[in-house]
Amino acid sequence: MTTARPKPRAGAPKSGHNHRACIATALAAAEKLCAARGEQLTALRRRVLELVWAGHKPVGAYQILDILRGDGRSAAPPTVYRALDFLLAQGLVHRVESLNAFIGCPHPGETHATQFLICSRCGTAVELDDAGIDKAIDGTAARMGFVIAARTVEISGTCAECRGR
Amino acid sequence: MTTARPKPRAGAPKSGHNHRACIATALAAAEKLCAARGEQLTALRRRVLELVWAGHKPVGAYQILDILRGDGRSAAPPTVYRALDFLLAQGLVHRVESLNAFIGCPHPGETHATQFLICSRCGTAVELDDAGIDKAIDGTAARMGFVIAARTVEISGTCAECRGR
DNA sequence: GGAACGGCGTTATAGTATAACATACATGAC
DNA sequence: GTCATGTATGTTATACTATAACGCCGTTCC
Ligand SMILES: [Zn+2]
Ligand SMILES: [Zn+2]
Ligand SMILES: [Zn+2]
Ligand SMILES: [Zn+2]
Numbered sequence: 558m559t560t561a562r563p564k565p566r567a568g569a570p571k572s573g574h575n576h577r578a579c580i581a582t583a584l585a586a587a588e589k590l591c592a593a594r595g596e597q598l599t600a601l602r603r604r605v606l607e608l609v610w611a612g613h614k615p616v617g618a619y620q621i622l623d624i625l626r627g628d629g630r631s632a633a634p635p636t637v638y639r640a641l642d643f644l645l646a647q648g649l650v651h652r653v654e655s656l657n658a659f660i661g662c663p664h665p666g667e668t669h670a671t672q673f674l675i676c677s678r679c680g681t682a683v684e685l686d687d688a689g690i691d692k693a694i695d696g697t698a699a700r701m702g703f704v705i706a707a708r709t710v711e712i713s714g715t716c717a718e719c720r721g722r
Numbered sequence: 723m724t725t726a727r728p729k730p731r732a733g734a735p736k737s738g739h740n741h742r743a744c745i746a747t748a749l750a751a752a753e754k755l756c757a758a759r760g761e762q763l764t765a766l767r768r769r770v771l772e773l774v775w776a777g778h779k780p781v782g783a784y785q786i787l788d789i790l791r792g793d794g795r796s797a798a799p800p801t802v803y804r805a806l807d808f809l810l811a812q813g814l815v816h817r818v819e820s821l822n823a824f825i826g827c828p829h830p831g832e833t834h835a836t837q838f839l840i841c842s843r844c845g846t847a848v849e850l851d852d853a854g855i856d857k858a859i860d861g862t863a864a865r866m867g868f869v870i871a872a873r874t875v876e877i878s879g880t881c882a883e884c885r886g887r
Numbered sequence: 888g889g890a891a892c893g894g895c896g897t898t899a900t901a902g903t904a905t906a907a908c909a910t911a912c913a914t915g916a917c
Numbered sequence: 918g919t920c921a922t923g924t925a926t927g928t929t930a931t932a933c934t935a936t937a938a939c940g941c942c943g944t945t946c947c
Contacts (some may be wrong), residue, residue, distance in 0.1 A: 601894085601895075602894095633896075634936080636897095638934095639894080654876070690858040690862060692858075694875070697850060697852045701882060707878045708877050709874060711874040712863060712873050713872045715868070715871065716868055717867030720867065766926075783904080799905080803905075
Protein backbone atom coordinates (compact mmCIF):
# COMPACT_ATOMS: atom_id res chain seq x y z
CA MET A 558 0.00 0.00 0.00
CA THR A 559 2.46 2.62 -1.12
CA THR A 560 1.31 6.11 -1.89
CA ALA A 561 1.89 7.07 -5.48
CA ARG A 562 4.37 9.88 -5.65
CA PRO A 563 7.17 10.79 -7.98
CA LYS A 564 10.53 9.42 -7.01
CA PRO A 565 13.14 12.12 -6.53
CA ARG A 566 15.95 11.04 -8.81
CA ALA A 567 18.47 13.56 -7.63
CA GLY A 568 16.72 15.66 -5.05
CA ALA A 569 18.01 16.24 -1.60
CA PRO A 570 15.52 14.98 0.93
CA LYS A 571 13.61 17.89 2.42
CA SER A 572 14.47 18.28 6.04
CA GLY A 573 10.84 18.11 7.07
CA HIS A 574 9.86 15.22 4.82
CA ASN A 575 7.87 12.24 5.98
CA HIS A 576 10.63 9.71 6.20
CA ARG A 577 8.30 6.85 7.01
CA ALA A 578 7.16 7.14 3.43
CA CYS A 579 10.76 6.81 2.19
CA ILE A 580 11.16 3.61 4.16
CA ALA A 581 7.82 2.19 3.10
CA THR A 582 8.53 2.93 -0.54
CA ALA A 583 11.96 1.37 -0.37
CA LEU A 584 10.72 -1.78 1.32
CA ALA A 585 7.83 -2.15 -1.10
CA ALA A 586 10.14 -1.72 -4.07
CA ALA A 587 12.48 -4.32 -2.61
CA GLU A 588 9.68 -6.83 -2.07
CA LYS A 589 8.51 -6.35 -5.61
CA LEU A 590 11.95 -6.59 -7.15
CA CYS A 591 12.92 -9.72 -5.25
CA ALA A 592 9.62 -11.39 -6.03
CA ALA A 593 10.11 -10.65 -9.72
CA ARG A 594 13.61 -12.11 -9.61
CA GLY A 595 12.79 -15.15 -7.51
CA GLU A 596 15.09 -13.92 -4.76
CA GLN A 597 14.24 -14.25 -1.10
CA LEU A 598 13.86 -11.03 0.82
CA THR A 599 13.87 -12.78 4.18
CA ALA A 600 12.84 -11.15 7.43
CA LEU A 601 16.48 -10.54 8.31
CA ARG A 602 17.35 -9.00 4.96
CA ARG A 603 14.25 -6.89 5.08
CA ARG A 604 15.11 -5.68 8.54
CA VAL A 605 18.65 -4.77 7.50
CA LEU A 606 17.31 -2.86 4.52
CA GLU A 607 14.94 -1.04 6.83
CA LEU A 608 17.86 -0.10 9.09
CA VAL A 609 19.93 1.12 6.15
CA TRP A 610 16.98 3.33 5.33
CA ALA A 611 16.74 4.66 8.88
CA GLY A 612 17.79 8.00 7.46
CA HIS A 613 19.50 9.51 4.47
CA LYS A 614 22.91 9.01 6.01
CA PRO A 615 25.20 6.11 5.23
CA VAL A 616 25.10 3.48 7.97
CA GLY A 617 27.99 1.34 9.17
CA ALA A 618 27.73 -2.42 9.35
CA TYR A 619 28.40 -2.41 13.07
CA GLN A 620 25.72 0.19 13.71
CA ILE A 621 23.30 -2.20 12.05
CA LEU A 622 24.71 -5.03 14.11
CA ASP A 623 24.10 -3.16 17.36
CA ILE A 624 20.49 -2.50 16.45
CA LEU A 625 19.89 -6.10 15.41
CA ARG A 626 21.18 -7.18 18.78
CA GLY A 627 18.89 -4.65 20.41
CA ASP A 628 16.03 -6.35 18.57
CA GLY A 629 16.66 -9.36 20.76
CA ARG A 630 17.88 -11.27 17.73
CA SER A 631 21.10 -13.22 17.82
CA ALA A 632 23.57 -11.52 15.53
CA ALA A 633 27.28 -11.47 14.71
CA PRO A 634 29.25 -9.63 12.01
CA PRO A 635 28.54 -12.26 9.34
CA THR A 636 24.84 -11.83 10.00
CA VAL A 637 24.89 -8.25 8.82
CA TYR A 638 27.56 -8.60 6.14
CA ARG A 639 25.71 -11.46 4.51
CA ALA A 640 22.50 -9.48 4.46
CA LEU A 641 24.34 -6.46 3.07
CA ASP A 642 26.01 -8.60 0.41
CA PHE A 643 22.60 -9.76 -0.71
CA LEU A 644 21.19 -6.24 -0.77
CA LEU A 645 24.23 -5.00 -2.70
CA ALA A 646 23.91 -7.83 -5.21
CA GLN A 647 20.27 -6.92 -5.75
CA GLY A 648 21.15 -3.26 -6.15
CA LEU A 649 18.99 -2.32 -3.18
CA VAL A 650 21.81 -0.60 -1.33
CA HIS A 651 25.09 1.01 -2.30
CA ARG A 652 28.37 0.97 -0.50
CA VAL A 653 29.96 4.34 0.22
CA GLU A 654 33.67 3.61 -0.05
CA SER A 655 34.91 6.79 1.53
CA LEU A 656 32.88 6.10 4.68
CA ASN A 657 32.94 2.30 4.83
CA ALA A 658 29.18 2.52 5.09
CA PHE A 659 25.99 1.66 3.27
CA ILE A 660 22.98 3.58 2.02
CA GLY A 661 19.71 2.62 0.40
CA CYS A 662 19.32 3.08 -3.35
CA PRO A 663 16.35 5.31 -4.14
CA HIS A 664 15.69 3.70 -7.51
CA PRO A 665 16.65 0.05 -7.44
CA GLY A 666 16.00 -2.07 -10.48
CA GLU A 667 16.46 0.86 -12.81
CA THR A 668 19.66 1.37 -14.75
CA HIS A 669 21.22 4.49 -13.38
CA ALA A 670 24.44 6.36 -12.86
CA THR A 671 25.48 6.62 -9.23
CA GLN A 672 27.27 9.51 -7.63
CA PHE A 673 27.09 10.69 -4.05
CA LEU A 674 27.14 14.15 -2.57
CA ILE A 675 28.11 13.67 1.05
CA CYS A 676 27.71 16.49 3.53
CA SER A 677 30.46 16.37 6.10
CA ARG A 678 28.46 18.59 8.40
CA CYS A 679 25.13 16.77 8.67
CA GLY A 680 26.20 13.42 7.26
CA THR A 681 23.50 13.28 4.61
CA ALA A 682 24.41 11.56 1.36
CA VAL A 683 22.37 12.25 -1.74
CA GLU A 684 22.52 9.84 -4.63
CA LEU A 685 22.75 11.53 -7.99
CA ASP A 686 21.98 9.96 -11.34
CA ASP A 687 23.98 12.26 -13.54
CA ALA A 688 24.59 10.81 -16.98
CA GLY A 689 26.87 13.72 -17.85
CA ILE A 690 29.43 12.80 -15.23
CA ASP A 691 29.43 9.18 -16.34
CA LYS A 692 29.77 10.31 -19.92
CA ALA A 693 32.81 12.40 -19.13
CA ILE A 694 34.35 9.40 -17.40
CA ASP A 695 33.42 7.08 -20.26
CA GLY A 696 35.13 9.30 -22.77
CA THR A 697 38.37 9.53 -20.86
CA ALA A 698 38.43 5.82 -20.09
CA ALA A 699 37.81 4.97 -23.73
CA ARG A 700 40.67 7.22 -24.80
CA MET A 701 42.92 5.29 -22.43
CA GLY A 702 41.71 1.94 -23.69
CA PHE A 703 40.31 1.19 -20.26
CA VAL A 704 37.19 -0.96 -19.93
CA ILE A 705 35.06 0.18 -17.02
CA ALA A 706 33.59 -2.34 -14.63
CA ALA A 707 32.58 -0.14 -11.71
CA ARG A 708 32.60 3.50 -10.72
CA THR A 709 33.05 5.23 -7.40
CA VAL A 710 32.19 8.92 -7.45
CA GLU A 711 31.85 10.38 -3.99
CA ILE A 712 31.93 14.12 -3.47
CA SER A 713 32.20 15.45 0.03
CA GLY A 714 31.49 18.98 1.11
CA THR A 715 28.64 21.02 2.53
CA CYS A 716 25.03 20.59 1.47
CA ALA A 717 22.75 23.51 0.65
CA GLU A 718 20.83 23.22 3.88
CA CYS A 719 23.92 23.23 6.08
CA ARG A 720 25.46 26.04 4.10
CA GLY A 721 22.34 28.15 4.70
CA ARG A 722 22.90 28.04 8.43
CA MET B 723 70.56 14.48 -10.58
CA THR B 724 67.15 13.94 -12.15
CA THR B 725 66.97 13.44 -15.88
CA ALA B 726 64.89 16.04 -17.64
CA ARG B 727 61.91 14.34 -19.17
CA PRO B 728 58.29 15.27 -19.64
CA LYS B 729 55.99 14.18 -16.87
CA PRO B 730 53.18 11.98 -18.06
CA ARG B 731 50.10 13.73 -16.81
CA ALA B 732 47.65 11.00 -17.65
CA GLY B 733 49.61 8.30 -19.32
CA ALA B 734 49.64 4.71 -18.23
CA PRO B 735 53.16 3.71 -17.25
CA LYS B 736 54.72 1.67 -20.02
CA SER B 737 55.22 -1.89 -18.88
CA GLY B 738 58.90 -1.81 -19.74
CA HIS B 739 59.66 1.63 -18.34
CA ASN B 740 62.59 2.39 -16.10
CA HIS B 741 60.83 2.60 -12.81
CA ARG B 742 63.91 3.70 -10.91
CA ALA B 743 63.51 6.99 -12.73
CA CYS B 744 59.91 7.28 -11.51
CA ILE B 745 61.06 6.82 -7.94
CA ALA B 746 63.99 9.19 -8.26
CA THR B 747 61.82 11.87 -9.81
CA ALA B 748 59.19 11.51 -7.12
CA LEU B 749 61.72 11.70 -4.31
CA ALA B 750 63.47 14.69 -5.82
CA ALA B 751 60.18 16.50 -6.28
CA ALA B 752 59.26 15.75 -2.67
CA GLU B 753 62.57 17.06 -1.36
CA LYS B 754 62.18 20.23 -3.34
CA LEU B 755 58.58 20.79 -2.32
CA CYS B 756 59.19 20.21 1.36
CA ALA B 757 62.24 22.44 1.34
CA ALA B 758 60.24 25.21 -0.29
CA ARG B 759 57.52 24.86 2.32
CA GLY B 760 59.80 24.53 5.30
CA GLU B 761 58.46 21.05 6.01
CA GLN B 762 60.69 18.22 7.12
CA LEU B 763 60.96 15.27 4.79
CA THR B 764 62.63 13.08 7.38
CA ALA B 765 64.38 9.82 6.60
CA LEU B 766 61.32 7.88 7.71
CA ARG B 767 58.89 9.92 5.63
CA ARG B 768 61.20 9.71 2.66
CA ARG B 769 61.45 5.96 3.03
CA VAL B 770 57.67 5.60 3.23
CA LEU B 771 57.28 7.71 0.12
CA GLU B 772 59.83 5.52 -1.61
CA LEU B 773 57.85 2.43 -0.64
CA VAL B 774 54.59 3.94 -1.85
CA TRP B 775 56.37 4.47 -5.15
CA ALA B 776 57.62 0.87 -5.27
CA GLY B 777 55.33 0.44 -8.26
CA HIS B 778 52.30 1.96 -9.88
CA LYS B 779 49.97 -0.01 -7.68
CA PRO B 780 48.33 1.32 -4.55
CA VAL B 781 50.08 0.05 -1.43
CA GLY B 782 48.47 -0.81 1.88
CA ALA B 783 49.69 0.70 5.14
CA TYR B 784 50.49 -2.72 6.56
CA GLN B 785 52.51 -3.70 3.49
CA ILE B 786 54.61 -0.63 4.16
CA LEU B 787 54.82 -1.57 7.81
CA ASP B 788 56.12 -5.03 6.98
CA ILE B 789 58.86 -3.60 4.79
CA LEU B 790 59.88 -1.02 7.37
CA ARG B 791 60.25 -3.83 9.86
CA GLY B 792 62.31 -5.72 7.33
CA ASP B 793 64.57 -2.68 7.17
CA GLY B 794 65.56 -3.45 10.73
CA ARG B 795 63.80 -0.32 11.89
CA SER B 796 61.42 -0.40 14.80
CA ALA B 797 57.93 0.25 13.49
CA ALA B 798 54.30 -0.01 14.55
CA PRO B 799 51.07 1.05 12.83
CA PRO B 800 51.32 4.68 14.01
CA THR B 801 54.78 4.86 12.47
CA VAL B 802 53.42 4.36 9.00
CA TYR B 803 50.10 6.15 9.44
CA ARG B 804 51.83 9.27 10.71
CA ALA B 805 54.21 9.28 7.79
CA LEU B 806 51.32 8.74 5.40
CA ASP B 807 49.34 11.54 7.04
CA PHE B 808 52.26 13.86 6.44
CA LEU B 809 52.64 12.78 2.82
CA LEU B 810 48.91 13.17 2.25
CA ALA B 811 48.93 16.63 3.81
CA GLN B 812 51.77 17.64 1.49
CA GLY B 813 49.94 16.20 -1.51
CA LEU B 814 52.74 13.75 -2.17
CA VAL B 815 50.50 10.72 -2.04
CA HIS B 816 46.81 10.05 -2.54
CA ARG B 817 44.57 7.67 -0.69
CA VAL B 818 42.61 5.21 -2.82
CA GLU B 819 39.38 4.81 -0.89
CA SER B 820 38.08 1.79 -2.70
CA LEU B 821 41.25 -0.15 -1.86
CA ASN B 822 42.19 1.30 1.52
CA ALA B 823 45.58 1.95 0.02
CA PHE B 824 47.96 4.71 -0.99
CA ILE B 825 49.70 5.72 -4.19
CA GLY B 826 52.24 8.38 -5.08
CA CYS B 827 51.08 11.53 -6.83
CA PRO B 828 52.89 12.02 -10.13
CA HIS B 829 52.58 15.80 -10.04
CA PRO B 830 52.64 17.06 -6.49
CA GLY B 831 52.60 20.77 -5.85
CA GLU B 832 50.60 21.43 -8.97
CA THR B 833 46.88 22.10 -8.84
CA HIS B 834 45.24 19.19 -10.55
CA ALA B 835 42.12 17.12 -10.82
CA THR B 836 42.49 13.60 -9.50
CA GLN B 837 40.78 10.53 -10.83
CA PHE B 838 42.01 6.96 -10.79
CA LEU B 839 41.67 4.18 -13.32
CA ILE B 840 42.29 1.00 -11.37
CA CYS B 841 42.90 -2.26 -13.20
CA SER B 842 41.46 -5.14 -11.22
CA ARG B 843 43.57 -7.58 -13.18
CA CYS B 844 47.09 -6.20 -12.76
CA GLY B 845 46.42 -3.82 -9.88
CA THR B 846 47.86 -0.77 -11.63
CA ALA B 847 46.25 2.56 -10.83
CA VAL B 848 46.72 5.47 -13.18
CA GLU B 849 46.08 8.97 -11.94
CA LEU B 850 44.20 11.10 -14.41
CA ASP B 851 44.01 14.88 -14.41
CA ASP B 852 40.82 15.31 -16.37
CA ALA B 853 39.33 18.74 -15.97
CA GLY B 854 36.25 17.69 -17.93
CA ILE B 855 35.19 15.17 -15.31
CA ASP B 856 35.66 17.68 -12.54
CA LYS B 857 33.71 20.24 -14.53
CA ALA B 858 30.78 17.88 -14.94
CA ILE B 859 30.82 17.27 -11.20
CA ASP B 860 31.15 20.99 -10.45
CA GLY B 861 28.10 21.80 -12.54
CA THR B 862 25.89 19.24 -10.89
CA ALA B 863 27.06 20.12 -7.40
CA ALA B 864 26.45 23.82 -8.07
CA ARG B 865 22.93 23.08 -9.27
CA MET B 866 22.31 21.28 -5.99
CA GLY B 867 23.75 24.12 -3.94
CA PHE B 868 26.49 21.81 -2.72
CA VAL B 869 29.93 23.21 -1.93
CA ILE B 870 32.64 20.72 -2.80
CA ALA B 871 35.49 20.10 -0.40
CA ALA B 872 36.94 16.86 -1.75
CA ARG B 873 36.37 14.45 -4.59
CA THR B 874 36.80 10.69 -4.87
CA VAL B 875 36.62 9.39 -8.42
CA GLU B 876 37.86 5.83 -8.71
CA ILE B 877 37.07 3.77 -11.76
CA SER B 878 37.81 0.09 -11.70
CA GLY B 879 38.00 -2.18 -14.71
CA THR B 880 40.57 -3.57 -17.10
CA CYS B 881 43.49 -1.57 -18.43
CA ALA B 882 44.51 -1.51 -22.08
CA GLU B 883 47.51 -3.70 -21.51
CA CYS B 884 45.59 -6.41 -19.67
CA ARG B 885 42.77 -6.26 -22.17
CA GLY B 886 45.27 -6.90 -24.97
CA ARG B 887 46.19 -10.24 -23.50
C1' DG C 888 14.50 -41.30 3.31
C1' DG C 889 18.38 -38.90 1.57
C1' DA C 890 20.96 -35.63 -1.35
C1' DA C 891 21.42 -30.86 -2.53
C1' DC C 892 20.86 -26.20 -1.56
C1' DG C 893 20.13 -21.83 0.69
C1' DG C 894 19.93 -19.11 4.85
C1' DC C 895 21.57 -18.38 9.15
C1' DG C 896 24.11 -19.22 13.84
C1' DT C 897 28.59 -19.35 15.89
C1' DT C 898 33.48 -18.94 16.71
C1' DA C 899 37.67 -17.37 15.36
C1' DT C 900 40.64 -14.49 12.85
C1' DA C 901 42.27 -11.12 9.40
C1' DG C 902 42.81 -6.41 7.99
C1' DT C 903 42.61 -1.32 8.76
C1' DA C 904 43.14 2.69 11.78
C1' DT C 905 43.64 5.56 16.00
C1' DA C 906 44.16 6.86 21.14
C1' DA C 907 47.21 7.71 24.64
C1' DC C 908 51.41 8.16 26.74
C1' DA C 909 56.61 8.08 26.70
C1' DT C 910 61.05 9.42 24.75
C1' DA C 911 64.38 12.05 22.11
C1' DC C 912 66.08 15.93 20.05
C1' DA C 913 66.32 20.69 18.24
C1' DT C 914 65.44 25.50 18.90
C1' DG C 915 64.99 29.72 21.21
C1' DA C 916 64.24 32.44 25.77
C1' DC C 917 66.05 33.76 29.87
C1' DG D 918 73.73 26.84 30.88
C1' DT D 919 69.25 25.41 31.49
C1' DC D 920 64.64 25.70 30.96
C1' DA D 921 60.49 25.66 28.18
C1' DT D 922 58.54 24.65 23.80
C1' DG D 923 57.56 22.15 19.71
C1' DT D 924 58.07 18.36 16.57
C1' DA D 925 59.13 13.62 15.34
C1' DT D 926 59.17 9.12 16.72
C1' DG D 927 58.72 4.96 19.86
C1' DT D 928 55.51 2.01 22.30
C1' DT D 929 51.38 -0.20 24.00
C1' DA D 930 46.78 -0.86 23.75
C1' DT D 931 42.50 -0.68 21.56
C1' DA D 932 38.82 0.39 18.17
C1' DC D 933 36.79 -0.39 13.85
C1' DT D 934 35.91 -3.07 9.52
C1' DA D 935 35.52 -7.51 7.19
C1' DT D 936 35.93 -12.51 6.18
C1' DA D 937 36.99 -17.67 6.91
C1' DA D 938 35.33 -21.85 8.41
C1' DC D 939 32.24 -24.97 10.30
C1' DG D 940 27.68 -26.52 11.71
C1' DC D 941 22.59 -26.57 11.98
C1' DC D 942 18.16 -26.39 10.01
C1' DG D 943 14.46 -26.21 6.80
C1' DT D 944 12.94 -26.77 1.91
C1' DT D 945 12.94 -29.03 -2.54
C1' DC D 946 13.47 -32.72 -5.47
C1' DC D 947 14.31 -37.46 -6.53
ZN1 LIG E 1 21.26 3.71 -6.82
ZN1 LIG F 1 24.45 19.00 5.49
ZN1 LIG G 1 47.90 13.80 -7.79
ZN1 LIG H 1 45.94 -4.22 -15.97
